[in-house]
Amino acid sequence: MTGINFDVDEETQLVLNSLDEFIEREVAPLASGLESKLNNPTLGRRANGQPTEEILEAIQSIRQKSGEAGFYAMHMPEEVGGQGVSKITWYAVKRHVASKGRGLSEHVLKGPEGPNALLGLAEGEQVERYLKPVVRGKKSTAFGQTEPDVGSDSPSMSTEAEKNGDEWIINGRKQWITNAAFCDFALVLARTKPLAEVDRRYDGITCFIVERDEFEVGSVNNAIGLEGWQAEILLDDVAVSESRVLGPKHGAFRDAMELLTMGRLELGAEAVGYSQYLLEKSREYAREREAFGESIGSFQQVSSMYARGRAKTYMADAGGLRTAWNLDQGNDIVEDVSIFHWFATNAFWEIADNAVQIHGANGLSEDNPFVDHLHLARVLRIVEGTDEIQLNTIAKQNDLL
Missing domain, CATH: 1.20.140.10 (Butyryl-CoA Dehydrogenase, subunit A, domain 3)
Incomplete structure (x- = not known):
């Protein structure tokens, strides 16, 4: 039986060393040019709290360069562009980058805007159009679950999607959604079967891929620590095709x-x-x-x-x-x-x-x-x-x- 080893294994150490070199080569020069705005984050925000265009461009540049270098989403399988590293290694690199403090370096590794377990269910054309570009840092997403009146009790969500011919019509409102205003598409959870019609309250929920130009961004939710990064997603009769259903129908929760x-x-x-x-x-x-x-x-x-x-x-x-x-x-x-x-x-x-x-x-x-x-x-x-x-x-x- 293999015991637990708390030493950093050779593969992980090589990754950490490479990360340090990448941050020194690609991130440090950008950070140097934005030093005052990074040292005092309030200087890098617009009047509504959102990051300035200059900051957003720097972050996007880092994500793409990190994706090209294989760091950004290294935990994802190799067949979709990741490195397939172990969870131990992923934990270690997340910890290592955070140990440098807040700033541009934290965007070297994917956060809520990056690939996740839901997006990992992509099939067919969804893989090429949505999953792989996010793994490479060329696109970003947002996870639309939380609602104004529903926080931890997610199955009680009021956002609904009804089938209409070959399309689904989505109506609802999501709040406190990280990257909502800047994503290329959102992963929206909606109830497709009423609570009264399901055996378990976690059933009857489906995930839909909704493009950024198909929903409206509501108010910016300026939560401390995430100022300017969260916003409302407003869905008013948004029609998406069957091909935008991500994962199992009625079983996404x-x-x-x-x-x-x-x-x-x-x-x-x-x-x-x-x-x-x-x-x-x-x-x-x-x-x-x-x-x-x-x-x-x-x-x-x-x-x-x-x-x-x-x-x-x-x-x-x-x-x-x-x-x-x-x-x-x-x-x-x-x-x-x-x-x-x-x-x-x-x-x-x-x-x-x-x-x-x-x-x-x-x-x-x-x-x-x-x-x-x-x-x-x-x-x-x-x-x-x-x-x-x-x-x-x-x-x-x-x-x-």
Whole structure:
């Protein structure tokens, strides 16, 4: 029986080294030219909160170059343009890139705009038209699930699609949809059978590919940490052909849950990486900054904040590695990934808050990275399932709910 090895294997290390070289060669020059807007993200946003055209162009350039280099969606199968790397390697690269902090480098690897479990169900012409271009970073998508009155209780969605001859007519409204305003197409979940007509409330939901020019973008949803990236998707008698049905009719919800499972692993990996970044920044500052004739790191309150964060990041990383390993083994990770997501994002939240505290007034300045990371840390405790959903899932897996 093969035991668990916490060493970075040779293949993964080669990928990490190549990533560092790519970031130095392709990302650093772009970031240098946008330094003030990246150091203070508010300078890189329009009046409505959305990124400026200059920032968007830089991000798109990075995605495409990363796709060409084979990094952007390396977790996807080789037959659709990915590298087919293990989940352990994907976890490691997600963590590694996040450990460099927020900025252009975070777009080297796919996020919510990239390929996912739902898009992976593409067949026939869908593969060439939608899946492969997204894997290569040449197109982007958005996942349309959340609605104004329906958050965690997704099966209660009011967006509906009715069959009309050879077409489906979609009506509804999605909210808090990342990349909605900038995507080439959206993956929209809609109820195709009323709740009253299905045996299980998760049934009767279908996923549709909806092109960007077929839906209207509503208000920009300026959630902290994701300012300008989320918006409403408005669907008013949108007609799509049968060829735009993605995956099984009336059975898309379980595939959507697989998307969220992978998303929880990815966000947890990012939380660990960002925590490592903030801890290193805090350690450096605590050793250099002096008060009352001593470095502030020599004071117990400051050193304890760092030590608690270091311990929690250590444990979160161990949980992430275990979850990724179990996924590679084909094991059920429903409980694992909820534990990991909950622990890693809450650790990140505490570490980000303490990083602000350790840096004092400097921590509050928008010209420094700490508040930006604090905002993101707060968001991560809600997206891909709230803290409460994660805890409920853990309880259900142990027959308590």
